[in-house]
């Protein structure tokens with residue numbers, strides 16, 4: 409066939425059209441790792457609630473969520489998901505984290521409450537039906553100085569020694585304080601920064617922290633300034649993600665039931681801005697970075 413053969417021209421046009429469509433895909437179509445998921449008692453208390461395991465798992469499955477960092481208040485929710493037959497049927501891998509809260513009072517006391525440290529030890533010893541716990545958190549520090557609480561210090565040391573990740577909802581000042589308490593001074597500390605700072609510290613500050621702590625990862629739910637018009641990445645965030653493609657993850661943060669009801673929209677929002685990134689970068693943020701952290705295939 410010569411170069412001007414109609415079939416060859418048609419094939420070339422088809423390939424060109426496919427390439428254009430690929431470059432402007434509306435959504436990232438690969439797997440997602442939900443790296444910030446709560447299964448709290450108001451979602452389902454083991455008996456009643458609007459989101460029993462079958463319902464929660466159906467939401468993950470239809471959104472292509474293949475793995476989750478699961479944590480819950482109390483830890484019974486994580487234990488349930490880790491053991492549920494529905495979890496395996498949905499093809500979801502549970503990476504369990506120990507939540508530091510038995511109830512809402514613990515949010516503002518965990519960092520100085522010795523009984524929380526004991527609860528963590530007991531939970532770690534117990535493990536889950538999906539294997540040992542892989543991390544601690546999510547925990548909150550509304551006042552960064554509480555990173556210096558006696559129990560906060562002990563938990564950070566424990567996490568690094570046991571190679572547990574921590575999921576921390578803290579400000580940028582507390583990142584430095586927590587890292588300073590780890591035996592390696594933050595060089596071997598696997599810290600997932602929930603929301604990458606919900607107060608919205610500047611991108612330049614986020615970058616400084618990423619450079620200072622090699623295993624620091626930013627989770628992007630609720631991140632102020634992340635997306636601009638049409639839900640697409642703002643330019644400075646696009647630049648940051650392209651510069652550190654192995655340091656960001658995404659999560660649903662189902663901290664209240666409204667987030668379960670909006671689960672499709674939350675994941676759809678991620679899929680839209682992921683599609684603007686080069687495919688290999690999108691795959692890392694959506695799946696690969698969290699999967700590598702926990703040794704998933």
Ligand SMILES: [Zn+2]
Pocket residue numbers: 444446546602661662663
């Ligand atoms: Zn959360």
